[in-house]
Structure formats: C-alpha cells, structure tokens
Amino acid sequence: MSGRRGGNRIRGPQSALTDFLAANNISAAQIRDDYERRRQQAEQDAADAGEGPSNQTPEQNDDEALAAAAQAEEAEKKTKKRKRTEKDAIDKIKNAKATKKGKGKKKGKKDEEDDEDGDDDADYDDDFGMYKKARPAPGQFEHCDICNKRFTVTPYSKEGPDGGLLCTPCGKELSKDVKKEQKAATKSAGTGRKRRKVESDRLDGIAVGGAKSLSQLCIQKVAQHHDDIEELGDLPPSVLERLSEIFSKKRVMKSKTLPLFLRPDLDSVIVHDAAYLEEEDYRQIFAIVPNVRKLVLSNTCQLKDGAIDYMLERCHDLRHIQLYAANLVSEGMWHRVFREAGGKLECLKLSWLDAAFEDLVVQDMVKYCPKLERLKLKLCRRLGEDAVTSISDLPELKHLSLQISQNVSTPVLVNLVEKRGSGLQTLSLEKFIDADDSVVGAIHDNCIQLSKLRLSENDTVTDAGYTALFTDWDNPPLKFADFNSTRDIDNNNSGGPEDAIGLASSGFRALMEHSGASLRHLHIASCRHIELSAFMDVFNGAQNYPALEYINMSFCNRADTSVVAGIFKSCPALKQLVAFGCFDVQDVVVPRNVALIGVPRAQDAIEQFGIGIGVDEAISRMVEVTT
Amino acid sequence: MASETDYVTLISKDGFSYVVQRSSARISPVLKRMLDPTGAFLEAKDNTCILQDMPGIVLEKVCEYFYYNEKNKDARDVPEMDIPTELCLELLMASDYLDI
Numbered sequence: 045m046s047g048r049r050g051g052n053r054i055r056g057p058q059s060a061l062t063d064f065l066a067a068n069n070i071s072a073a074q075i076r077d078d079y080e081r082r083r084q085q086a087e088q089d090a091a092d093a094g095e096g097p098s099n100q101t102p103e104q105n106d107d108e109a110l111a112a113a114a115q116a117e118e119a120e121k122k123t124k125k126r127k128r129t130e131k132d133a134i135d136k137i138k139n140a141k142a143t144k145k146g147k148g149k150k151k152g153k154k155d156e157e158d159d160e161d162g163d164d165d166a167d168y169d170d171d172f173g174m175y176k177k178a179r180p181a182p183g184q185f186e187h188c189d190i191c192n193k194r195f196t197v198t199p200y201s202k203e204g205p206d207g208g209l210l211c212t213p214c215g216k217e218l219s220k221d222v223k224k225e226q227k228a229a230t231k232s233a234g235t236g237r238k239r240r241k242v243e244s245d246r247l248d249g250i251a252v253g254g255a256k257s258l259s260q261l262c263i264q265k266v267a268q269h270h271d272d273i274e275e276l277g278d279l280p281p282s283v284l285e286r287l288s289e290i291f292s293k294k295r296v297m298k299s300k301t302l303p304l305f306l307r308p309d310l311d312s313v314i315v316h317d318a319a320y321l322e323e324e325d326y327r328q329i330f331a332i333v334p335n336v337r338k339l340v341l342s343n344t345c346q347l348k349d350g351a352i353d354y355m356l357e358r359c360h361d362l363r364h365i366q367l368y369a370a371n372l373v374s375e376g377m378w379h380r381v382f383r384e385a386g387g388k389l390e391c392l393k394l395s396w397l398d399a400a401f402e403d404l405v406v407q408d409m410v411k412y413c414p415k416l417e418r419l420k421l422k423l424c425r426r427l428g429e430d431a432v433t434s435i436s437d438l439p440e441l442k443h444l445s446l447q448i449s450q451n452v453s454t455p456v457l458v459n460l461v462e463k464r465g466s467g468l469q470t471l472s473l474e475k476f477i478d479a480d481d482s483v484v485g486a487i488h489d490n491c492i493q494l495s496k497l498r499l500s501e502n503d504t505v506t507d508a509g510y511t512a513l514f515t516d517w518d519n520p521p522l523k524f525a526d527f528n529s530t531r532d533i534d535n536n537n538s539g540g541p542e543d544a545i546g547l548a549s550s551g552f553r554a555l556m557e558h559s560g561a562s563l564r565h566l567h568i569a570s571c572r573h574i575e576l577s578a579f580m581d582v583f584n585g586a587q588n589y590p591a592l593e594y595i596n597m598s599f600c601n602r603a604d605t606s607v608v609a610g611i612f613k614s615c616p617a618l619k620q621l622v623a624f625g626c627f628d629v630q631d632v633v634v635p636r637n638v639a640l641i642g643v644p645r646a647q648d649a650i651e652q653f654g655i656g657i658g659v660d661e662a663i664s665r666m667v668e669v670t671t
Numbered sequence: 672m673a674s675e676t677d678y679v680t681l682i683s684k685d686g687f688s689y690v691v692q693r694s695s696a697r698i699s700p701v702l703k704r705m706l707d708p709t710g711a712f713l714e715a716k717d718n719t720c721i722l723q724d725m726p727g728i729v730l731e732k733v734c735e736y737f738y739y740n741e742k743n744k745d746a747r748d749v750p751e752m753d754i755p756t757e758l759c760l761e762l763l764m765a766s767d768y769l770d771i
Contacts, residue, residue, distance in 0.1 A: 255743040258736045258766035261752060265759040277760060283767050 069185070069194045180209070190214040263287055270296045276304050285314050292317035292342070299325050303332070311361075312338035319343040326351035330358040337361050338391075342368035349377045356384045366393040375400045379408050386412030393420035393445075403430035410434045420445040422474070429456050436460040445472035445498075452476060458486045465490025472498035472526075481509035488513045496524035500567075503533050507544040507573070510551030514558040522559040526567040528596070540573050548573035556582045556589070564591045569598040569622070576602040583610035589617075596622040598642060604628035612638065635661070675708050680719040681734065687727030693718075695737035699769040724768065729761050733769065740771070 062072055180186050180197045187194055189208030195201075202215030210218060263283070266273065267290045276284065288305050291297045298320040306313065306329060313329055315321070318341045326347060330336070336359050341347065347370045355362075362385050367373075378401055382389075386409065394401065401424050409416070417440050421427060428450040435444070441464050457479055461471075468491055473479065476499075484505050487497070499505070510527070530546035540548075547555070552574045556563070560582075568574065579602065592615040597603055603626045611621060612635055623629055624642035634640045679696050682688040697703040705714040714720045722730060736752060743749040754762060 255740040255749050256751065258733070258740075258769075258771045259763060261736075261754055262759045262763035262766055264751075265754045265756060266763065269756055269759075272756075273760075277764075279760070279764065280767055283763060 069196065074185075188214050190218075259283065259286075263290055267291060267294055267296070270294075270301055273301075273304060281310060281312060284310075285312075288314050289316055295320075297321070302328065306332040308332060308335070311335055312340070312364075314338070314340040316340070316342045318347070319345055322346050323348060323351055327354050330355045334358045335361055338364040338366075340364075340366040341370070342366075344368065344370045346372070348372045349374055352377050352381060356380065359385075361388065363388055364391040365389065366391070368394075369396040370394075371397060371399045373400060375402065375405065378405045382409045382412045388415065389413045390415050391418040392416060393418070394424060395420070395422040397424040397426070400426070402426045403428060403434070406431040406434045410437050413438075415440055417441060418443040420472075422447040423449060425449050429453060432456050432460055436463040438464070440467075442467055443470040444468060445470070445474075446476075447474040448476070451478060454478060454480055454482055457483045461486040462490055466492060469493055470496035470524075472496070473500075474498065475501040477502060478504060480504045481506055481512075484509045484513045488517055492518045494519050495522060497522055498524075498526035498567075499530065500526055501529045503531060503545060505530060505546065507546065507548040507551045510547050511554045514551070514554035517558055521562040523562055523591070524565045525555060525559060525563060526565070527555075527571060528567045528569040529571075531570055531572050544573040546573060547571045549575045549578035552578050553581060556587075560587065560589045560592075562591050563589060565594045566592060567594075567596045568600060569596045569624075570600070572599060572601055574600055574602060576604065576607070579603050579607040580610065583607055583614045585610055585613035587614050589615050591617060593617050593619045594622075595620075597626065598622055598624035599626070601626060601628070605630055605632060608632050608640070633661075676718050678718075679706055681730060682719060682721045683725050683727040683730040684723050685727050687730065688719075689730060689734045691734050691737055692741075695734075695741045696720075698737050698740050699771045701769050725765050726761070729758060729765050732758060732762055733765055733771075736766075736771065 058066075065072055182197050182199050182201075184197050185194050186197050186201075186209050188211035189204030189206055190210055191214055193211050195211035197209060200215075201209045201212075202218055204210045204214070204218070263286055266276075266287060270291060276287070279287070284305060288297070291301060291305075292315065295317060297315055297317050299322070302315070302321060302325055305315070310333055313333055313336050318325075321344075323346065330351075331354075339355075339359075339362060344367055347367070349372070352373055365381075365385075382405070392409070392413070403426070406421075406427065407430075416438050419435065419438065419441060420443075421431070422445065427448055429452050432446070432448065432452050433456055435441070435446075436459055444464065457473070457476060461483060465471075465487065471487070471491065471494055473483075476483075479499070479502055481504075484499070487494075491497075510530075527547040531548075532540040532545035534540070540546075544551075547568060548571065552568065552571070579600075595611060595615070595618065603623070605628065608621070608623065608629050609632075611618065618638050620639045620641065622641045626643065629643050632640060632643060675693070677693055678690050679693050679702075680688050680690050681696065681702075693706065696706065702720055704710060705712050705720055706718065708715050725733070732754070739752045
C-alpha cells in the first residue's frame with residue numbers, strides 16, 4: 045500500500061517532506077486514499093439517507109452480533125448488578141469469538157432479533173467496548189495507546205493497559221516495567237541471602253526495625269555509585285565521616301576515591317581503610333589538607349617514613365593522631381613525630397604496632413607531648429612495663445586505654461592509677477591478667493570522676509574486690525561499665541572457687557546499686573559466676589535503670605527467661621540485649637524497639653526484633669507461653 | 672491562630688508547596704521543633720515551613736520519605752525506598768539538615 049513496502053521498486057525523486065512522513069510511518073499516498081474513500085462514503089451516505097449515519101461496515105456488524113450473543117446468555121439477569129460484570133462479559137466474548145466465528149453469524153442474527161425490544165443501553169455499551177477492543181489484523185495501521193503515534197500492527201504488538209495496542213518502543217517499555225515489577229515482587233518475598241543480609245545489618249546495629257533513616261539510604265546509594273561521583277560538594281563533616289566509613293567497609297577507598305574526602309577547608313581526615321593508599325596518596329592528603337587537626341588512618345600498611353616526613357613538614361596543627369598498623373614507620377621517625385609535632389598533640393591512639401615503637405619512644409612521647417589528654421595504646425608488641433611507668437607522668441591525661449601484650453606487674457599499675465587516677469574520666473585496662481584487688485582498690489581510692497570503666501579479661505580480681513570498689517565510692521555513677529570475661533578459668537572446676545573470682549553476684553549488685561542511675565552501656569559477658577538470684581534482684585521490674593541502652597550478658601549462663609523479662613521491664617530505654625549462650629532463655633517475646641541478639645533457636649532468626657508490641661504485652665505473652 | 676492542624680505545608684526554595692500530615696512531618700526533629708505550637712516560632716503559627724535550601728524536587732522526595740517512614744514504623748524487613756542516583760547527594764544534605 046505505501047511506497048515503503050516495495051523494497052526494490054524503482055522510485056522517482058521524493059521530497060524531504062515525504063521522506064520525513066515515511067520515517068514517521070505516515071504515507072502521503074494513504075492519506076490521499078483514505079480521504080478519497082471517506083468522501084465517496086459521505087456521498088453515498090447522502091444518497092441513501094434512509095439508513096442514517098449508523099451504517100456500519102460488515103465487520104462491525106459481525107462484532108455486534110457476537111456481542112448480542114453474549115447478551116442473550118445473560119438476558120435473564122437484567123439487574124443493575126449487571127453493569128459490574130460487563131467487563132467479564134466482554135472478555136468472554138473475546139474468547140468466544142474465535143470458536144464461534146463459523147456459526148456465530150447465523151445464531152447471532154437470530155439473537156439480535158430477540159434482543160431488539162429493550163435493553164438497548166447495555167447492549168450499546170457492550171458493543172462499544174467490543175468495538176474498542178477489536179484487535180486489528182497484522183499489517184494494519186493503528187495509533188499507539190500510550191504515545192498516540194501511528195505504527196504498523198504486527199503479531200507481536202503488545203496490548204496496552206487500556207486494551208489498545210502499543211507501538212514497538214512503548215511495548216518494550218511496558219514489558220520492561222512488568223519485568224521490573226516481577227523482580228521486585230520476588231525480592232520482597234525475601235530470598236535467603238537477603239534475609240541473611242538483613243540479620244547481619246541488625247547485628248551491626250545498622251537496622252533496628254522500622255524504616256531506615258533517609259541519610260542512611262542516601263549514603264548507601266552514594267557508596268553504591270562511588271565510581272561515578274566526581275565531587276561530594278559541601279557535605280557536613282559528620283556525613284563525610286560516615287561516608288568514609290562506608291567506603292572503607294566496602295573497600296573502595298582507593299587513589300581514585302580518596303580525593304572526594306579531601307577539602308582544604310576541612311580540619312579532619314578520616315580513612316578507616318587506607319590499605320590501598322600508597323605513598324603518593326598520603327602526600328596528597330597532607331598537600332590538600334594542611335590544616336588537618338584530626339588524622340585517622342587505619343590499615344596504613346603502606347605508610348612510610350617519607351610520608352610522615354612530609355606530614356611534619358606541611359601540617360603544623362595536628363592535635364589528634366590515630367593510626368592503626370603503621371608498621372613501616374621506623375623507630376627514629378616516631379621520635380621525630382613526638383619531638384616536632386608533640387607540642388600541640390592532645391590525642392594519640394596507636395594500635396597493632398609490631399615492628400617499631402618501643403618503651404623509649406613512649407618516654408619521648410611523655411617528654412614532648414605535655415598536652416596529651418587522651419591516650420590509647422593497644423597491641424603494640426614492643427611495649428612493656430616501662431612504658432606504663434612513663435605514662436603515669438603525663439600531667440593532663442584524662443582518657444587512658446591500654447592493652448599491653450607483655451606482663452605488667454601490679455605495683456606498676458597501682459602506681460599509674462594513684463598518680464593519674466584523680467584526673468581520669470575514662471579508664472580502660474584490657475587483658476591485664478595479673479592485675480589484682482590492689483589495682484581495683486587504687487581505683488576506688490583515687491578515681492573520682494570516671495564515667496567509663498573497663499576492666500576486662502582478668503582472672504585475679506575477686507568478687508569481694510569489685511564489691512569494695514562500688515561500695516562507698518566517691519565517683520559519680522558510671523555511664524559505661526565493661527567487666528567482660530572477668531572470671532575464674534579452671535577447666536577442672538567450672539563452678540569456680542568458693543569465694544568467687546571476677547565480677548559475680550555481690551559485685552554485680554554493688555555495681556548496679558552504684559551506677560544504675562546513669563549507666564548506659566553494660567557489658568558483663570562471660571561473668572559466669574553471677575547467680576540467677578543476683579539477676580533477679582537487679583532486674584526485678586521495680587528497679588528502674590532509665591539510661592540503660594545496651595546490655596551484653598552473653599555466656600552468663602544462669603540468666604533465664606524471667607531475667608530477660610525483668611530487663612525489659614526495668615530498662616525503658618533498652619535498645620539492644622545481647623545474650624549469646626544463655627541457654628535458659630527461651631520463648632522470649634520481644635517488645636517494640638528492642639533487639640534481642642543471640643538467643644538460641646536454630647530455626648529462628650539469630651536476632652529477634654520486637655514488632656509493635658509494648659513491654660507489658662510482651663511480658664504477658666511470655667507468661668502465657670511459660671505457664 | 673496557633674491551632675494544631677492535621678496537615679502542615681512545606682514550601683521549597685523554588686516555591687513548590689507540599690501539604691503533608693503533621694504526624695509525618697514530625698518525623699524530622701527539626702520540623703517538629705519548628706511546628707511545635709508551644710514554641711514561639713513563626714512556623715508554628717501558620718503551620719508552614721519554608722525550607723530555603725531545598726529545591727522542590729528534593730522536598731518532594733523528602734515528603735515521600737516521611738510517608739514511607741510512617742507507613743513502615745512497626746514493620747520489619749522493610750523494602751528500601753528507591754532514591755534516584757542524581758538526587759542522592761542533595762537528598763543527603765537535606766536529610767542531614769532535617770535530621771532524618
């Protein structure tokens with residue numbers, strides 16, 4: 045019909061307009077033909093005025109007949125309800141059309157006569173719907189249901205949402221959407237992997253039920269597209285820090301992404317995974333951000349003397365240095381760091397140093413860093429007793445965290461606490477295995493403004509020692525208490541000695557008595573000599589611990605379900621309760637906004653999360669279960 | 672005038688205004704304070720917040736988030752809201768500002 049069809053026909057020159065029209069599926073010839081036909085038709089209509097404009101083509105007649113056939117089937121129900129089922133009827137007709145095609149005509153005519161009296165209205169509606177939905181044969185032109193463009197119908201043309209046909213591009217779009225929807229549906233059903241991810245997020249404390257925060261969602265998205273970002277713009281430092289953490293976690297903090305986090309106006313550079321960064325990148329950091337005050341670099345396995353040298357040259361305002369595994373920095377360079385940058389240094393956190401950093405360096409540090417307020421030295425293999433002795437001479441020390449691999453004798457620790465205790469606000473002593481009651485006694489006598497106290501992994505301090513510490517202690521209530529893994533270790537006597545070692549019943553009671561009012565974080569994992577009665581006394585529902593948000597009581601194996609219920613009642617602010625290895629805790633119903641982690645029940649989720657029920661309801665349900 | 676209506680109006684910097692449920696808008700602590708009838712802010716008086724830093728397209732997404740958040744308050748395994756990549760940095764700034 046159109047010139048386009050005759051593939052190898054010889055054609056004369058065409059105008060630009062014809063070309064354009066042809067490209068848009070419009071044929072000038074056809075428009076002309078259509079026009080001719082319409083004109084002829086109009087003339088003919090005018091000639092036999094008797095029929096009127098309702099004159100229909102034979103094909104349409106056929107349709108009407110079919111509709112009428114369906115009409116007859118439903119003739120008995122002529123109620124209003126019918127209107128609602130009309131659509132079904134239309135569909136039925138469509139199905140029937142193919143099978144009835146042969147005999148339909150004959151029967152239809154008869155029915156049509158039956159129908160002539162009354163019910164024209166519905167009949168007409170049906171016809172109309174029918175007419176609308178009739179699918180044109182392949183090869184015909186049709187207007188797309190969505191974009192209204194003309195296109196050639198093929199057997200593969202898709203049907204639009206309103207029943208009309210769609211052009212190829214629109215059809216593709218539609219099927220794409222449908223596929224997406226299907227995908228989303230299968231996703232929301234939850235595959236095993238996704239559930240695992242959700243649980244893992246919960247254990248990380250990222251998701252605590254309900255919707256994620258919008259900034260979380262955005263940060264996720266940004267991290268996902270880390271490759272395409274050119275600049276982060278003026279993001280506030282807190283958000284930048286969070287992004288840096290996520291980038292580090294995803295291990296995409298490389299030479300290419302690092303510059304996103306460097307801005308001359310910033311005073312902090314925080315990179316929690318610098319493993320991919322090389323000498324040049326470190327230089328870039330110090331070149332772009334010379335005013336850096338807070339420098340946090342972790343996994344700095346390629347940080348060498350050269351970069352440190354450049355840092356000392358460029359950055360004169362360093363207050364806070366935190367390095368993790370900076371093992372290529374030599375002994376001599378550490379001395380230089382403290383001599384040249386020590387004057388302003390307020391905070392120093394170093395961990396996992398194996399190759400260098402000896403007691404002598406610590407001596408230098410104490411000598412040249414008089415302003416040091418916060419010090420954390422963890423797992424620096426070469427440090428020993430002498431380092432601890434030196435540290436006790438830091439005049440401004442407020443926050444101290446030590447984990448020293450070599451043995452440190454008790455008198456040295458007692459000396460440290462006696463000298464510095466009065467000024468300390470936080471004290472963390474991890475894995476000082478030999479520390480005994482005298483250290484705890486010194487804390488009791490000297491520390492008067494501690495808000496955080498950690499004494500972990502120790503099997504010497506007795507329960508009586510802890511009880512004495514928290515009895516009549518001048519220190520205000522603690523906010524953070526961590527006494528995990530303080531217990532007697534004797535494989536032949538799992539019950540422990542007569543007089544309990546580690547934080548046990550009376551020590552725990554004393555702790556909660558002293559600090560319960562403002563305690564926020566309580567870590568008593570593996571304090572396995574705390575008896576059930578002590579838990580019951582402390583968390584009896586009548587006592588109230590208004591600030592307590594986090595409790596870890598893993599492997600306190602005396603705790604049972606009633607203790608957990610008591611905790612829910614006594615701690616209105618509770619967010620997370622970790623209870624791995626508490627085998628007597630069963631059938632817990634978790635109230636809203638609380639995450640209970642680690643309660644064993646293989647087929648259930650590792651972590652249980654309260655869904656929209658309050659504490660009272662949860663407890664009443666628990667009671668129902670147990671009785 | 673300081674009556675507490677069910678709906679509040681948020682207006683973007685380019686003049687688009689969005690009428691959202693008060694309960695949803697209160698998800699943001701910042702808006703909550705602004706709209707607190709006991710406070711003395713002008714916003715509380717006419718129940719309208721003008722967000723000078725937010726273009727309409729961002730504010731629209733923010734409003735969408737308000738409803739998404741409210742709807743999924745007590746649910747677990749919440750399907751994540753779709754965030755258009757090109758908007759996410761701006762949206763991040765907005766979310767930081769609104770503390771959501």
